[in-house]
Amino acid sequence: MKEQEKNNKPILVIGGGISGITAAVEIAEVGHEVILIEKEAYLGGHVVKMNNYFPKLCPPACGLEINFRRIRQNTRIEVMISTELVALSGEKGDFQASLRTSPLYVKNTCTACRKCVDVCPEERPDDFNYGFGSTKAIYLPHDMAFPMKYSIDDRYCKKENCNKCVEICEYEAIDLFAKEEMREVEVSTVILATGWENYNAGLLDKLHYNEFKNVVTNVEFERLLAPGGPGKGRLLRPSDQKEPKDIVFVQCAGSRDENHLPYCSAVCCPASLKHALTCQERYPGSRIRIFYIDLRVTGRNEDFLKRVEENKNIELVKGKVASIEEIPGSQNLRIEAENTMNAKKIQVETELVVLATGIVPNQPAIEMKTSRYNFMFGEQKNGVYAIACGKKPMDVSSSVKDATASALKAIQTLR
Ligand SMILES: Cc1cc2nc3c(=O)[nH]c(=O)nc-3n(C[C@H](O)[C@H](O)[C@H](O)COP(=O)(O)OP(=O)(O)OC[C@H]3O[C@@H](n4cnc5c(N)ncnc54)[C@H](O)[C@@H]3O)c2cc1C
Secondary structure, three states, X not given: OOHHHHHHOOEEEXXXXXXXXXXXXXXXXXXXXXXXXXXXXOOOOOHHHOOOEOOOOEOOHHHHHHHHHHHHOOOOEEEEOOEEEEEEEEEOOEEEEEEEEOOOOEOOOOOOOOXXXXXXXXXXXXXXXXXXXXXXXXXXXXXXXXXXXOEEOOOOOOHHHOOHHHHHOOOOOEOOOOOOEEEEEEEOEEEEOOOEEEOOHHHOHHHOOOOOOOEEEHHHHHHHHOOOOOOOOOOOOOOOOOOOOEEEEEEEEOEXXXXXXXXXXXXXXXXXXXXXXXXXXXXXXXXXXXXXXXXXXXXXXHHHHHHHHHOOOEEEEEEEEEEEEEOOOOOOEEEEEEEOOOOOEEEEEEOEEEEEEOEEEOOOOOOOOEOOOOOEOOEXXXXXXXXXXXXXXXXXHHHHHHHHHHHHHHHHHHO
């Protein structure tokens, strides 16, 4: 194949979080075609689910809106949502990728009038809010969804046995018989921006995440705080929807532990400091305690730690949490820890516990070269590059820099 032909093929970016979006827009703005695929029905990954992000504590719209605009304005980027990579073969400049798109059941003629939502009788757990609350079976994933596309959850929809959404839709936008579609594409280079998942807190026996309603993870806490979350901006604890005035954060929940995640996820400490400051802003005078082994914050986040240390309502306790028990009746929680400064046992009672669980890398469903902790190696083969949290835990700023570097690498590979 001639070099010129190879260079004209699009670059495939897998994963539409902040890293994949960044790589896609940087590549397209240089003049190359890009196909950006995302397995969910919306772009933004974990960042779009955050209440705010450090170091500036701005809302996720800050970084994302500008990128969505760059995508809208650039005809060189093709976005495929609800799409995953199934197979990849070939070599640098000449890859063949098989892509599978799951049906959303709602066509592009949808005007987002919401009449279908009003008549839909079926409910489903709101997975955008980690199951806190529910949506109708036909739903918009979240208020800021980009692209703004409704979809139907076929695990809950009664399809033609109900048909109410089809009947009410004036634009004939609903196709209950839509099928999965396969597409083969020829691409020159592949960027894997598949990001991360939260460690499964249910595996931490003594912390009883699955049993006690008021024990939540740090990613769930982001949604509990968020304006579009279950409390619509009010922090409500799951058991009784009361606003907790006493919260304990458990750092390294499963992290730096040979039985769970032996590594440090780098973002959990600044995330909990951010949560503590946000709670203080929202509920001045509430009591926050952060139990930690080491507090690991670097760069601009040092200033963040200083702000926490100066706040008299936030207590940093150097102690490893050994167990959590639920107090019958109140559903408050009793925490037992060992203060590592004086070896004394500590028992405290609180209304809500937040587990700072770490990051586990995602991988596409094809064979990958990985390190012993399952993170992907950056260069998988000539022309296939893993980036950001798929390679190692990173905050947004580092992920964006890594994504920009990968865009340059992908372009260099072609020239
Ligand atoms: C509790 C918590 C709070 C945090 N707070 C902050 C903060 O305040 N500030 C900050 O800088 N950082 C923060 N971080 C870190 C931040 O979340 C990451 O840096 C960021 O999410 C990295 O973006 P990403 O695009 O690489 O990955 P992700 O956000 O995980 O996005 C990956 C995308 O790829 C998609 N995907 C996955 N697999 C496939 C596949 N096979 N095919 C197609 N698509 C796929 C996913 O659906 C997702 O949309 C926090 C992390 C945690 C755990």
